Amino acid sequence: MKHTNFLRPLAVVLGLALGLPAQAGTYDITVDKVRIDTGTFKKNGIGYNGSQTPTILHFEEGEDVVIRVKNNLRESTSIHWHGLILPFQQDGVPGISFNGIKAGETFTYRFPIEQAGTYWFHSHSSFQEPDGAYGAIVISPKGGEAVPTDRDYVVQLTDKHPHSGSRIFRNLKASADYYNRAQRTAQDLIEDAGADGLKAALQDRKMWGAMRMMPTDIEDVQGFTPLINGASTQQNWTGIFKPGEKVRLRLINSSATTYFDVRVPGLKMTVVQADGNDVKPVMVDELRIAVAETYDVIVQPREAKAYSIIGESAGRTAMVRGTLAPSEGMVGPYYKMRPQPLLTMADMGGMMSGMDHSGMDMGGMDMSGMNHSGMDMSGFDMSGMDHSGHDMSGMDMSGMDHSGMNMGGMDMSAGTPVVPSEGAAGAAFYAPGSGLIPTAANGGKFLGYEDLRARKPLYRDRPATREIEIRLTGNMERYIWSIDGVKYEDADPIRLKYGERVRFKFVNETMMAHPMHLHGMWTIIDTGKGAYDPVKHTVSVAPGTTLYTETEVDAPGQWAFHCHLSYHMAGGMFRKVIVEGGPS
Amino acid sequence: MKKLLLGTALGLPLGLAFATSAMAEVGVSPTVWGVRTDKLEYRMGDEENSFAWEFEAWTGNDELRLVWKSEGAKIEGGDFEEMDNQIRLQKPITDFFDGFIGIAASTPDGTPERYYGAFGVTGLAPQWFEVEAALYVSEYPYLGAEVEYEALLTNRLILTPSLEVSLPLADDPAREIAAGGGSVELGLRLSYDLIGRSVSPYVGVNYERAFGGTADILRDHGHEVDELTGVVGINFMF
Ligand SMILES: [Cu+2]
Numbered sequence: 001m002k003h004t005n006f007l008r009p010l011a012v013v014l015g016l017a018l019g020l021p022a023q024a025g026t027y028d029i030t031v032d033k034v035r036i037d038t039g040t041f042k043k044n045g046i047g048y049n050g051s052q053t054p055t056i057l058h059f060e061e062g063e064d065v066v067i068r069v070k071n072n073l074r075e076s077t078s079i080h081w082h083g084l085i086l087p088f089q090q091d092g093v094p095g096i097s098f099n100g101i102k103a104g105e106t107f108t109y110r111f112p113i114e115q116a117g118t119y120w121f122h123s124h125s126s127f128q129e130p131d132g133a134y135g136a137i138v139i140s141p142k143g144g145e146a147v148p149t150d151r152d153y154v155v156q157l158t159d160k161h162p163h164s165g166s167r168i169f170r171n172l173k174a175s176a177d178y179y180n181r182a183q184r185t186a187q188d189l190i191e192d193a194g195a196d197g198l199k200a201a202l203q204d205r206k207m208w209g210a211m212r213m214m215p216t217d218i219e220d221v222q223g224f225t226p227l228i229n230g231a232s233t234q235q236n237w238t239g240i241f242k243p244g245e246k247v248r249l250r251l252i253n254s255s256a257t258t259y260f261d262v263r264v265p266g267l268k269m270t271v272v273q274a275d276g277n278d279v280k281p282v283m284v285d286e287l288r289i290a291v292a293e294t295y296d297v298i299v300q301p302r303e304a305k306a307y308s309i310i311g312e313s314a315g316r317t318a319m320v321r322g323t324l325a326p327s328e329g330m331v332g333p334y335y336k337m338r339p340q341p342l343l344t345m346a347d348m349g350g351m352m353s354g355m356d357h358s359g360m361d362m363g364g365m366d367m368s369g370m371n372h373s374g375m376d377m378s379g380f381d382m383s384g385m386d387h388s389g390h391d392m393s394g395m396d397m398s399g400m401d402h403s404g405m406n407m408g409g410m411d412m413s414a415g416t417p418v419v420p421s422e423g424a425a426g427a428a429f430y431a432p433g434s435g436l437i438p439t440a441a442n443g444g445k446f447l448g449y450e451d452l453r454a455r456k457p458l459y460r461d462r463p464a465t466r467e468i469e470i471r472l473t474g475n476m477e478r479y480i481w482s483i484d485g486v487k488y489e490d491a492d493p494i495r496l497k498y499g500e501r502v503r504f505k506f507v508n509e510t511m512m513a514h515p516m517h518l519h520g521m522w523t524i525i526d527t528g529k530g531a532y533d534p535v536k537h538t539v540s541v542a543p544g545t546t547l548y549t550e551t552e553v554d555a556p557g558q559w560a561f562h563c564h565l566s567y568h569m570a571g572g573m574f575r576k577v578i579v580e581g582g583p584s
Numbered sequence: 585m586k587k588l589l590l591g592t593a594l595g596l597p598l599g600l601a602f603a604t605s606a607m608a609e610v611g612v613s614p615t616v617w618g619v620r621t622d623k624l625e626y627r628m629g630d631e632e633n634s635f636a637w638e639f640e641a642w643t644g645n646d647e648l649r650l651v652w653k654s655e656g657a658k659i660e661g662g663d664f665e666e667m668d669n670q671i672r673l674q675k676p677i678t679d680f681f682d683g684f685i686g687i688a689a690s691t692p693d694g695t696p697e698r699y700y701g702a703f704g705v706t707g708l709a710p711q712w713f714e715v716e717a718a719l720y721v722s723e724y725p726y727l728g729a730e731v732e733y734e735a736l737l738t739n740r741l742i743l744t745p746s747l748e749v750s751l752p753l754a755d756d757p758a759r760e761i762a763a764g765g766g767s768v769e770l771g772l773r774l775s776y777d778l779i780g781r782s783v784s785p786y787v788g789v790n791y792e793r794a795f796g797g798t799a800d801i802l803r804d805h806g807h808e809v810d811e812l813t814g815v816v817g818i819n820f821m822f
Contacts, residue, residue: 126614166614169614169616170616170617170618171618171781173616173618174616174618174620174642174821175781175821178781181739181740182739183736183739184736185736185737185738185739186735186736186737186738187737187738206711209710209711209712210710210711211710212680212708212710212712223780475679477679477680477708478646478676478679480646487646570614572646
């Protein structure tokens, strides 16, 4: 196999600065219709600079950039610089920051590069991003990388689907489970009946059926081919190393809807950066990268052999393998996908509060059909349930408060920051008992938000001036997504005041995880570390959980704020944020 | 020919709606559309064979959908034994149910045409039953109800039992119908999703039976009261 173009990830830089130490670099990007070939299917898509291999822009901190974007499509386009702090008119969101780039037009972006790190860019117009309109941004810090490495590669993941983005959205609207091809079948029922008894298996089905929800509703778009830097497993993107070298992998999740669990079997990954901001190095075996997040990890392969970079979708419906090898043409081993997880009642926590309970007999709910193994129900208050005659022996009910049961108000964190519980690595940002809590393939350390600690505080720590509650809501059956029960088109903007520090309380009332992205300003996740809390641009809110973030409102203008799952965003989980006032 | 014209007339508003369903800007939910057949099949009976269909084409957004629902059966080399078309406006009334109003035309060969105002609900009941119930209002009103369940043998091999009931509320002798004399159609179809969910061939059985006064009229006229057919068909969804 010859895929030489995939082997030069750093090659696609157009109009690199004049060779001067980056005072004003001019870059050209064309937006083109391209033919995409994943090895398993071919389709028409959109690409930058005529290629399905994502363009990588290399900037330097302190540089003023001029980026000319020529739209060769027959429709309007736009480029949003994901994670970059810039004047809002340059942010590239049609209808909020500018009017978009019409067919045939060239738009010139100009902004100063005030930060360093790994970011990415993508179209913010219709479904062009799922169709392929994305690229990577690497910004070198002024004083050099905090942790220097010998090699430096972008590893940009995506979920390339044979259907176009608009067709996927249409199909989801016609039938929300259209792409869920990992549903529970008659065979599962027989297996469950064998394992737990027929009665329990039927009770379990009855419980989910009563809610018209599915424990397999983890990835609402399946059937895609994941790619690394535009290459599928067969096309095998390869990064070259010499044994003993330190290799920096700039992981970027540019998927339309897919969370990936990333690992390099046989190597530890040292996480040094999250969403462009340096973090205190933390060594992990595996990490979950939500849609739109970036993580820089450093690996040090010592043997002269091919190592695999494995991206396995969180719902375990697809996997991609890239390779790190001492020479081209080598292929890392492929691994079997792990079993598909199932949602539990814990993941439904928030859902139930938004639900109409009439007609749903919670009192008669027999929980014995649930798989309670390894499920910590301590966060639950279940006194309203009929426990008589049920075998609850597999359940850890310690700490359960039986007084005044209220499944609806099940708030996992009750106003306090989420603190990691011992022995539950990576689990602090999941509901207790969640079926989504990831574990490392080798049984080792799995990264969680609680492990992230800013290398240097970006802001001085101060109390928030006010709190805004953001309820993530939706109707899965109709494939409608919203915030506080209101879709974007019907919603008033969120108004912030320049200079304030806002605390956001995210309450996920749906059964899906949502990577929430605020444009223009940083999002500090409250992990209880004060000034050292990690600073991000995208924060994933797991089902059944409440999560707190804080934002220093330091960017005047109008900004987009939305779930980064393309079809949730299109379905209405989106807000305009207006920052009033400005520096005097 | 008349049938084709009718189909075109009903299809036209939908076609126009599709044409305008351009993608909206990001964050604003676009107008979408879809077509799905529930039956598209060849029925093999004791005496005659026929071709039958049931499909739905729709366009709209989260608040309102325009739906064209068509159902019919044509005897091989003969008449349209059944020909029902509805245009309806469908609006969410609960998380899982839409209410609808519309007009329905029943125009099979050899009997007088009937037009109705249609009022009903359609949606997903607990335990995954797809249900629809409607009142068809005219000089010859009737109640119609449908229930369908998809049992996944695997994620591609799907067994679908279905039940369709119609209960006339007034005599309509010209169409061999007596008030209270309902008819029932039971189906059991085993389908396989060949290409995603867009192409799914199937085999199955279909059983129709008339009851009460309607059955009496049929018997008096020397017609069969029930009919069992084997079916082969292919469903599309796009
Ligand atoms: Cu979302």
